[in-house]
Amino acid sequence: MASRAKKIRKRRHLENQMKKYFRILSNEIQRQFSYRASIASYALGNIGELLALAIIWTIVYKNIDSVGGYGANEMVSYIVFAWFFSFLTTTYAFERLVARDIHRGTLTNMLVKPQSYIRYLMTVATGRVVIAFLIVLVQGLVVYLFFRDRLIFEVDFLTFILLVLMLIATYFINLFLSILIGFIAFWTVEINGTYYSLKVFSKFMSGTFFPISLLPVFFVKISYFLPFVYTIYIPVQLYLGKISFVEGLKGFAIEILWLVGLYVIIKVVWRAGLKRYESVGI
Amino acid sequence: MIIQVRNLSKTYEYYKKSPGLWASVKGLFHREKLFKKAVKEISFEIGEGELVGFLGPNGAGKTTTLKMLSGILYPTSGEATVLGYMPWKRQSEYQKQFALVMGQKNQLWWDLPAMESFILNKEIYEVSDADFKENLDELVDLLDIKDILDVQVRKLSLGQRMKCELVAALLHKPKVLFLDEPTIGLDVVAQKNIRDFIKQYNQKNKTTIILTSHYMEDVKELCKRVIIIEEGEIGYDGDLASLIEKYAPYKVLKITFEGEGIKKEEIQKFGEVHQFTPHGITLRVPREKAKDTARDILSSDLPVDDILIDEVDISDVVRKIFSNGK
Structure with missing residues (x-):
């Protein structure tokens, strides 16, 4: 009997926890609705970035047939899908919101409540990108119609599922990195420099702008020891059929390893940051 | 507790x-x-x-x-x-x-x-x-x-x-x-x-x-x-x-005067003068006498423009406590 009561209590506890974070999610989505204009303005920049890349490569392929083993259509497909994947999984400068919580002392309000701040962050971040995500999907459709003659568009069901899983993992890797950068605010009054540098570095190393294999061997080797290459480059390679399903699976496994690793780092940094917050009062 | x-x-x-x-x-x-x-x-x-x-x-x-x-x-x-x-x-x-x-x-x-x-x-x-x-x-x-x-x-x-x-x-x-x-x-x-x-x-x-x-x-x-x-x-x-x-047994009267203003001697009989200029003074008077004093000043022939009865500033009280305590 006792164990049954315990089980019920446990289940109720879980339900309560879910309700909490579901509320946070729903509030954040609602909040996003009041920022329609801001989201729409992001959308314009998104497309701009893709257009710039498309123009550059179109010019390059005027005189050459193949770059690093990529034909013209393969390259256009590469940049379109890298662009698409990257905007599906971006956190839209979430690090700044984390830093703001810390600097403005909003964190204080969170700490006195019976809730986990890290889980709160993950929920808010996810609620925050829902609408932007839908917009990127629509954009993706427009871009597809525009480039449709030049895009490679064949993928089997299993690969598709793996791809979706990989992109979900990519989103959380990005989110964890954002939270980590945001936590720098525990020690400094400014995080924008770090944020910007890492953004550029990660876009470069993840192969968002061009296939990472075009880089000198040295860089390519290093890139496999960083999380970025698994977030965009490997998924696009899988999509284009340049790597096998098993290799894709391996990439996904490495993403999961990175997620676990980053989560542990977040916990450690959070604890250290909190100690500082507790002693300094910021 | x-x-x-x-x-x-x-x-x-x-x-x-x-x-x-x-x-x-x-x-x-x-x-x-x-x-x-x-x-x-x-x-x-x-x-x-x-x-x-x-x-x-x-x-x-x-x-x-x-x-x-x-x-x-x-x-x-x-x-x-x-x-x-x-x-x-x-x-x-x-x-x-x-x-x-x-x-x-x-x-x-x-x-x-x-x-x-x-x-x-x-x-x-x-x-x-x-x-x-x-x-x-x-x-x-x-x-x-x-x-x-x-x-x-x-x-x-x-x-x-x-x-x-x-x-x-x-x-x-x-x-x-x-x-x-x-x-x-x-x-x-x-x-x-x-x-x-x-x-x-x-x-x-x-x-x-x-x-x-x-x-x-x-x-x-x-x-x-x-x-x-x-x-x-x-x-x-x-x-x-x-x-x-204990620490603030008095209130503060803030009075402003019009015209020529006043001389210090004219006001001193009403209470302890704290700040003085011919056109504005602050006066400390015992708590219970504050109203009476204000009335007396108004009915005197001093050229009163405005009169304000105020509590002693809390920071003054606090300061007083600490200077007394040491």
Whole structure:
């Protein structure tokens, strides 16, 4: 009997926890609705970035047939899908919101409540990108119609599922990195420099702008020891059929390893940051 | 006892930087570490249902103490328990039983109507539907905010927002409530509204409340007992009434004169002259004689333009306590 009561209590506890974070999610989505204009303005920049890349490569392929083993259509497909994947999984400068919580002392309000701040962050971040995500999907459709003659568009069901899983993992890797950068605010009054540098570095190393294999061997080797290459480059390679399903699976496994690793780092940094917050009062 | 504090201390570390560019460059390599003792070995106890005022100037250590009791700050030394819990362990059993409201910071979601934040707090504090409805109805009624619940928080006035902050903090019926400058920046009417509410709520629910403020009015209206903190130490802990009698047995008359003004001798017979210019003076008179003196001055042939009866500034009282104590 006792164990049954315990089980019920446990289940109720879980339900309560879910309700909490579901509320946070729903509030954040609602909040996003009041920022329609801001989201729409992001959308314009998104497309701009893709257009710039498309123009550059179109010019390059005027005189050459193949770059690093990529034909013209393969390259256009590469940049379109890298662009698409990257905007599906971006956190839209979430690090700044984390830093703001810390600097403005909003964190204080969170700490006195019976809730986990890290889980709160993950929920808010996810609620925050829902609408932007839908917009990127629509954009993706427009871009597809525009480039449709030049895009490679064949993928089997299993690969598709793996791809979706990989992109979900990519989103959380990005989110964890954002939270980590945001936590720098525990020690400094400014995080924008770090944020910007890492953004550029990660876009470069993840192969968002061009296939990472075009880089000198040295860089390519290093890139496999960083999380970025698994977030965009490997998924696009899988999509284009340049790597096998098993290799894709391996990439996904490495993403999961990175997620676990980053989560542990977040916990450690959070604890250290909190100690500082507790002693300094910021 | 609901709150017990023994020898609680908090020391902040910070760095010294001399002015100038060169000093900044040097600061990159070597910084002199300094320590500020914000709270020094304070001890006090607070019983159930008490409404205690923390008084003291800026930087006295009031907020630091409240932050330690809320579990946000880790003390440098000493002990404290609230409801039997050590606050800085941040156990959720403790967190569900207290609330902290800071006049300078808000917990409501800025872009959403206050109602959404209320519902979120309901889930966070795991309040049942029935309790939520009952508490909300009661609070909304007391504060008279029925028609602003569905307005985005950022469109509310400061006074309205403060009311909503209070509702958000009280939905889970905390047994202990910390109010840090709840009336800061509000106009007189809004201040009074908030004060009246706190008073009623405390009487009805027997919530133990610590209130910090540097408005004398807040403390006078609400608190029977005050704890005065200055430079991290407790200067006075006891009845407010006897505090005022003991340390501020007089009121201040501020009088302005028109025309030629007056001479000092003409006014001295009315009381102790504190500041003097021919066109404006401040006068200290015994508390019970303040009205009579004001009437006497008005009916005299001095060219009075305006007369104002005021309380002694709370910081003066505090300063007096500390200079007497040493």
